[in-house]
Amino acid sequence: MMELYNGPLDVKEIFGRWLDEEAESNYGAYIPFVGTIRAEGGIEALSFDIYVPVLRSWFDAWQARAKERGAIVKMAHAVGDVPVHSSSYIAAVFSPRRRVALELIEDFVEDFKANAPIWKYDVIDGRRIYAEDRSTPMEGAGLLADGQKSE
Amino acid sequence: MIRVEFLGPIAREPMEVEVRDLAELSRILFEEETIRPWLQKCAVAVNDVMVKDPKLPLKAGDRVSILPPVCGG
Numbered sequence: 001m002m003e004l005y006n007g008p009l010d011v012k013e014i015f016g017r018w019l020d021e022e023a024e025s026n027y028g029a030y031i032p033f034v035g036t037i038r039a040e041g042g043i044e045a046l047s048f049d050i051y052v053p054v055l056r057s058w059f060d061a062w063q064a065r066a067k068e069r070g071a072i073v074k075m076a077h078a079v080g081d082v083p084v085h086s087s088s089y090i091a092a093v094f095s096p097r098r099r100v101a102l103e104l105i106e107d108f109v110e111d112f113k114a115n116a117p118i119w120k121y122d123v124i125d126g127r128r129i130y131a132e133d134r135s136t137p138m139e140g141a142g143l144l145a146d147g148q149k150s151e
Numbered sequence: 152m153i154r155v156e157f158l159g160p161i162a163r164e165p166m167e168v169e170v171r172d173l174a175e176l177s178r179i180l181f182e183e184e185t186i187r188p189w190l191q192k193c194a195v196a197v198n199d200v201m202v203k204d205p206k207l208p209l210k211a212g213d214r215v216s217i218l219p220p221v222c223g224g
Contacts, residue, residue, distance in 0.1 A: 035224040049159050051218065053199035077223065089224040109224075118223030119159030130160035135220035138194035140203045144177040144217075145190040 002059045003076040004050065008086035014076050018092055022072075027094040029101040033109055035089035037082055045083045045123040046131075054117040062108055071095035073108055081123055115139055155180075155215045161189055173197075173207045176215065186217075194218045 001021075003014065015032050022030065037046050059075065066073045075091040082088040091109055095101040115138050121128040153170055157163040163185055170176045173195065180186045195202050196216040197209065209215070 048223070051158050051216065054196055054201065054216070054218070057199065057201075112223055114221075116221060116223040117158070117218055118221055119219065120222040121160070131222055132160075132220070135222040137192045137220045138201075138218055140201060141194045141218075141220070142191050143195045143202070143205045144173065144180055144193065 001072075001074045002056065003074075004052070005076060005078055006080050007078060008082045009076050009078055009088065009090055011087050011090055014090060015092070018074050018094075022094050025094065026096070027071075028096050029098040030092060030094050031098075031101045031105045032092040033090060033105055034087055036087050037084045039084040041122065041124075043084060043122045043124055044126075045081045046088060047081045047121040047123050047128050048077070048079055048088060049119040049121075050077065050079055051117040058116055062111070066093065066095075066104055066108075069095065069100045069104065071100050071104055073104065075108075075112070077118065152211060153209050153213050153215060155217065157186070157189075157217045159219050159221075161186070161193075161217065161219055170209060172209055173202070173205055173215075176209070177205070180217075189217070189219055192220050 011034055019030065062073055072094050078088040093101040093104045114136055120131040122131055152167045154165055154167055156165045168176065168179055180190060196218060197207065198214050
């Protein structure tokens with residue numbers, strides 16, 4: 001399950017609902033992760049653009065990987081502006097045993113950072129500035145530059 | 152025609168081009184001064200599927216998305 005919201009996430013509502021959804025699923029471990037916007041560099045908020053079709057395929061591939069290990073992943077992310085001290089991203093793994101959940105939550109959150117098609121902007125004095133220095137090229141980047149060189 | 156979309160922070164309207172493969176598209180984009188600096192850092196999706204082959208053939212109606220460096224969370 002992947003959920004997208006305009007603006008900050010209602011973390012308690014979402015985690016509570018996910019817990020209810022899996023109450024009878026016989027998972028022994030539920031590991032939630034919360035990403036909170038820190039006040040730094042004079043920002044008032046962060047802002048996000050998402051390319052939903054590719055995010056959905058990325059997420060579905062992860063769900064398949066989790067399923068192979070008897071687990072499931074869930075995530076929610078914000079679109080648009082998210083003020084400091086509120087949450088833009090939460091994720092969770094449910095699994096029969098804790099070891100799988102601990103490993104999956106790490107891999108899932110790290111790969112999310114590197115390969116989910118989401119763009120981050122600092123919001124300073126109401127202006128949106130692309131967070132270029134914190135952004136990472138996705139796997140396979142440079143494809144079109146390679147095409148140029150081969151000529 | 153092939154439709155090319157520039158995602159996230161790349162300030163560029165979509166364009167329609169007549170090309171046979173990604174290599175040919177690469178040459179066209181290289182001529183665009185606002186796009187050239189992005190090319191080395193961008194990944195590519197064709198019809199919303201991430202691709203790895205720089206010479207991938209394209210056909211009429213294909214949609215190419217240019218994805219700049221990401222930072223979710």
